[in-house]
Amino acid sequence: MNKEVSYPQDEPNFNVALALSLVIFGFDGIDFQVLTVPSSYSPFKGALILPSKYLTEKDELLLSARKLFEGIVGEQNEITIEQLRAFGGVYRHPNGRVVNVPHYALVKKVDFRNSKWLEFGLKWYPVKMVPDLAYDHNEVVEYALERLKRRVKRRPVGFHLLSEEFTLGQLQNLYESALGKKFDRRNFRKKLFNTTLIIDLEKAADGIEKGQKKGSKLYKFNSAEYDKMKIQGYDFLF
Amino acid sequence: MNKEVSYPQDEPNFNVALALSLVIFGFDGIDFQVLTVPSSYSPFKGALILPSKYLTEKDELLLSARKLFEGIVGEQNEITIEQLRAFGGVYRHPNGRVVNVPHYALVKKVDFRNSKWLEFGLKWYPVKMVPDLAYDHNEVVEYALERLKRRVKRRPVGFHLLSEEFTLGQLQNLYESALGKKFDRRNFRKKLFNTTLIIDLEKAADGIEKGQKKGSKLYKFNSAEYDKMKIQGYDFLF
DNA sequence: TCAAAAGTGTTCGGGATACACCCATGT
DNA sequence: ACATGGGTGTATCCCGAACACTTTTGA
Known part of the structure; x- marks a missing residue:
């Protein structure tokens, strides 16, 4: 029996950590914007990243994305949030592998008016002027933009x-x-x-x-x- | 500082295993088909599944998908293979969490003629008659079909x-x-x-x-x- | 006064759709 | 003979694209 085609083949390796990032798109009436935040932990402390967190073993992907989203934006009546895909290629933590499962979300920027999100250092950048982000987050933003484009078309x-x-x-x-x-x-x-x-x-x-x-x-x-x-x-x- | 919006927030939990499944679509001249295989390991030994394997810490997603694909189909000049998305919701291994990152691929069924794939128990099913599969693999097939449809359109x-x-x-x-x-x-x-x-x-x-x-x-x-x-x-x- | 955005109809062309008959093949 | 799929042209409709002038506002 060829192991290449069996499932599960031998035993799984529990050495992976899940991270979840959000590409939050806003529209200010003229241009699209993406929300960024400075990282507060190593290895990229201070560098700009997408709002993100690590998942625990029990966290559902979409639910965690919603929770993270609401932690930032606050409650919103109609939430648009969708998984992009798994990104497993870039970042390696000393203790093992990290796989990021970014999601993208759409917000009405007006919803932010009464929120305290400024104190976290959250900042909008126009999508055409997104600065360098840590990890592979620029690649994630690019991917999200393609998805956004397709969605807007349809x-x-x-x-x-x-x-x-x-x-x-x-x-x-x-x-x-x-x-x-x-x-x-x-x-x-x-x-x-x-x-x-x-x-x-x-x-x-x-x-x-x-x-x-x-x-x-x-x-x-x-x-x-x-x-x-x-x-x-x-x-x-x- | 609100932990919800920082990355990395505290430390990652390395308790996740990555699996990779393939939704291999073929076309026999009349209908679309999906390739299945009986599982040879617990907990669903003998049940039909999508061709799948666990990844090690070092396996790239797309490369692993290609390798698995070639192990089944053999070399092919132009490979069409693409990640679907991460599926993290259903299966829990006793030792921790398993996240599956299925990919889909297209093959010319004629390529199989000289291959020995039958000995693994690989079997095509028309997409409208896919039997019950283990894990959440039926859901994966449904998702892949949607993707296929969009791709065929464009x-x-x-x-x-x-x-x-x-x-x-x-x-x-x-x-x-x-x-x-x-x-x-x-x-x-x-x-x-x-x-x-x-x-x-x-x-x-x-x-x-x-x-x-x-x-x-x-x-x-x-x-x-x-x-x-x-x-x-x-x-x-x- | 000038620049920038808002509002408003018509014409043209191309692509999508609908539609019917004869022929070749295998049963 | 019959059923199934292959091959072929025309008329219509709708949607997308191109196109200009006047008004309001704010600088």
Whole structure:
């Protein structure tokens, strides 16, 4: 019997530690941002990293990701969080191997306004200007960006990134920033209004929130329609 | 300082073992198949599983997947193999936790003809008739199928699944089987011939290979075009 | 006054879809 | 003879892309 094709073949080696990092994407109305934090432990104390923690033997992956997320962002009604993949290639701890299972998450940046997250040293960087991070976290961010791009193409993800009321300019910025290309304003609007996802609030923006120009119309998402799409599958494509 | 957001926070716990499974997809000219094998170790000795092995501390994920793959399928010129994600939820070994990092791979079933894989008990099952597997391997197969579907939609993946010479009927079966819907034959051909991916061999099939009807035309893929697409990105969509 | 974003319709072309008949093969 | 799959062309529709001018706001 060939051991290469059997499972379990001999005995497992319990010499691996699990770490979990979060790539938290925010959108400020103009650009996408990623959340970073300075590491407070060796071997990269002080260096910037993604918010991360080690898992214990009992921690479920997704649940731990949610917990870590909520520890940072606070409670949020609709959480978008998803595993990226296992990264096992880079970091070796003196005592053994560490495998990182990063997840990515989307937040409405407005949710941060009343949080104390500044005291931890958390800091947003625009995705095009992410500084050097420790471990392989830059690679993780790159990978997460690819995932984000695919997701934005296939799902009306603005829901989870814009505040309750937003302008079409902000939404268009979101798509252009995520997909790295420009859209014609008229065609963009036409496409949106052909769906039933957008509701005209018949109000004008005051221009205070970033990316909103005073006087432009405000919209909100139609969550009933969105939920319907979740069930029926998405015919939505950018 | 909040431990929830620091990395590394305290010390890692080296009590996890890594396993790696393969979801090997084949296409027999009519339907997609998945490769299974009986487990030869406890705790599920004899039960069907995906081909799998434990990793040692030094094994790279993708490299190990390739090695396992080649141990089963043999050398193959163009290997398509990709990590799915970490599955950490189900199986607990008495000595600690096992995290499985399954990968999926595509093979041309014709490659198996001269291999001795039968002696390991390897067996194909059509994806719609996969029996109960041990651990969480059924869940892994489901996840892999979703990934396969997305990949088939975006890339001319038939390359890695059909033998050198194939009929359009086989190719259409491949798309219909992967995406779970029927295509109009004329439209399907039109779409293919609008690309430059398909080369007419001006030969007729002898009807021996499964899915080939005697007398129908044979084609091959244009690998130069395919490589070009790999670099420039894909405008190919089904 | 100037620059930057918001708002608004029409035209064109290409790709997706729908659709029917004859032929070759193997039963 | 019959059933199954292969091969072929045309008409229609919808979506995406291209394109310009006026207004409001804030610097």
